[in-house]
Amino acid sequence: MPASQPKRPTTVLVVDDDPFIRATTGASLSSRGFTILQAGNGQEGLDMFQAHGPDLLIVDLKMPVMNGLELLSRLSGVTPHTPVLVVSGEGGLDEAVEALRLGAWDYLVKPIVSPTVLLHAVDKALERAALIRENEDYKLNLERQVQQRTLELQKANRELEQQFLKQQKLGIIGTLAGGMAHDFNNILSSIVFSTELIRGSVAASDTPDQEDLERILRVCQRGTSLIRSVLHFTGKMHEEFTHFSVRDTMLETLDIIRGTTNSRIEIKTRVDHTLGTLFGDPVHLQQILMNLTNNAIHALAGTEEPCIEISATAYDDQQPDIMITDPESMLMVISVSDNGPGVPEENLPRLCEPFFTTKPRDEGTGLGLFVTQKIVKTLRGKLLFSRNQAGGTTARVCLPVSRSKIPTCAECLSIPNIRGNAERILVIESHPEVRTTISSCLTKLGYQIWQTDSVAHGCELVQEEPMRFDLILTEDGPLNSLDMLCATAQKVNPALRIMLATASPLGNIVCSHHAVCRIISKPVDMVTLGQALHHCLAECHCKI
Known part of the structure; x- marks a missing residue:
């Protein structure tokens, strides 16, 4: 010391x-x-x-x-x-x-x-001053201890919330996994049957049924959504904000809920045909619906004839009690109702408070609805609770949705910002079927295509004729291959753009090269691919 x-x-x-x-x-x-x-x-x-x-x-x-x-x-x-x-x-x-x-x-x-009188007064004053200083030092030290303890408690609360989020995600992953085997078998069956029907039509020189083609695309998109949901919940993929169909996301989530809920519980659903679109991450909407449904399932413990009613309704007119202050949007309400004993009226305003729970001890953390409300707010919505007259509780998610529709497959090619103007694109893809499919789509969109199966060969083609290509569409490939490609492109043609299409979760991709104008994840549809290419070719070099 x-x-x-x-x-x-x-x-x-x-x-x-x-x-x-x-x-x-x-x-x-x-x-x-x-x-x-x-x-x-x-x-x-x-x-x-x-x-x-x-x-x-x-x-x-x-x-x-x-x-x-x-x-x-x-x-x-x-x-x-x-x-x-x-x-x-x-x-x-x-x-x-x-x-x-x-x-x-x-x-x-x-x-x-007498000097004693003076000395006594001096001693008494100094003792009093020392006592005052000690009290102030103690008070200051106590305040510091309180501040330090407060910071420690705040940190502990944040860690507890993060831990709960991870546990909640693991629970939802378990729910997803329980329904994924069933869903993927159905997806593969639909693809196999539809492909056989198309192959039979081609063999007979007939025109393939458009519905068979549409069905293959729909179920493939469904499989993509399932995989990305799991990747999101495990933290392997960053959130992807996009315009998505509320109805399609609702139907996908309801399929998972039906496949993973105890058959003893009756689930009634009603989903409007026109629910509009949302800008956000579809997984957030899935998480909201699954959290509210899981809460309803817990509330039904001990109920003789348990039932959950889930509905999604769009309103063209204003609803004063649940009005969303956005005149450009349409109001959409998701309702989850159960016939359990219900939550006491005095507890309804507290349901979203952190650590408040009506569940028995050791069965709830009191963070589920708190987290759900935070997600709802990110979508500019409201989360409301009410008691049912016949018993049970109803949770309503009120969201402002856009009236615009997601374009159908038949409308894809008519979208103006996905078509090319004979720009020259080098496709680097090691998987032959993926390479052929992507090249065919790009040709259909109006681009001139060159193909290769390796980054090394792609570098050779760029070096042979530096001004031949306007853009390179490449897979991530082996370690350091992207570094080699970017270095070659920058050396021979600094204006050459590079777009990365990866099958890995986007959260695992690290790219510091300014030559890479965009990163997209596989599988990718024609609209997304066309829009990404149009952005890279028409605008400046910037990563999104």
Whole structure:
């Protein structure tokens, strides 16, 4: 441990116009080990106080230049914890009272008949000052401890919330996994049957049924959505904000809920055909619906004929009790209702408070609805709760949705910002079927296409004729291959754009090359691919 600092001698400032009194007072105090400073009037005393900061002052009242009362007034509030003793032989009771009002700690009358009287007053004042300092130090230390403890509790609460979010995601992943095997078998069956029907039509020289083609695309998109949902919940993929169909997302989530809920619980659903679109991450809407449904399932414990009703309704007119302040949007309400015992009326306003729960101890953390409400707010919506007349609780999610529709497959090619203008694109893809499919789509969109199966060969093609290509569409490939491609492109043609199409979760992709204008994830549809290419070719180099 470092050596403690030696204690500084106590300094006493004696302010008196009588040099004999200053000398005798100083001698009495010096015998006790005090360091003595002397001043002949109030102005000198003020200057010495500001220069030396003494521990105690002994002040006379009647002095030239500046008297004792004026000195006390100048020092008042500046040094509230420095003891000041007034020693006067001419002042009356009124001056004594005024001196105490201005901050004097004690009043002694001249002549002081014994040094013991002075020393006792000095000791008493210094003891009081020391006690005040100790109390203030204790108070300051206590405040610091409270602040530190508050910060620790806030950190612990954040960690607890994050831990709950992870646990909640794991629970939802389990729910998703329980329904994914069933869903993927159905998806693959639909693809196999539809493909066989198309192959039969082609073999018979008939035109393939458009519905078979549409069905394959729909179920593939469904599989993509399922995979991305799991990746989102596990943190392997960043949130992807896009315009998505509320109805399609609702139907997908309801399929999962039906496949994973105990068959003893009846689930009734009603989803309007026109629910509009939302801008956000579809997984957020899935999480809201699954959280509210899981809450309803817990509330049905012990109910003889358990039932959950889930509905999604769009309103063209205003609803005063659930109005969304967005005149450009349409109101859409998702309702989850159960026939359980219900939540007491006085607890309804507290349901979204953190750590408040109506579940038995060890069955709930009180964070589920708190997190759900935060997600609803990110979508600019409201979360409301009410009791049902017949028993049970209803949760309503009120969201502002856009009236615009997601374009259908037949409308894709008519979208103006996805078509090319004979720009030259080099496709680098090791998987032959993926490479052929992407190249065919790009040709259909109006681009000139060159193909290769490796980044190394792609670098050779770029070096052979640097101005041949306008853009390179490449997979992520082996380690450092993207670095090699970007370095080659920058060397031979700095204007050459590169777009990365990856099958890995986007959260795992690290790319610092300014030559990469965009990163997209596989599988990708024609509209998304066309829009991404149009952005890279028409605008500046910027990663999105």
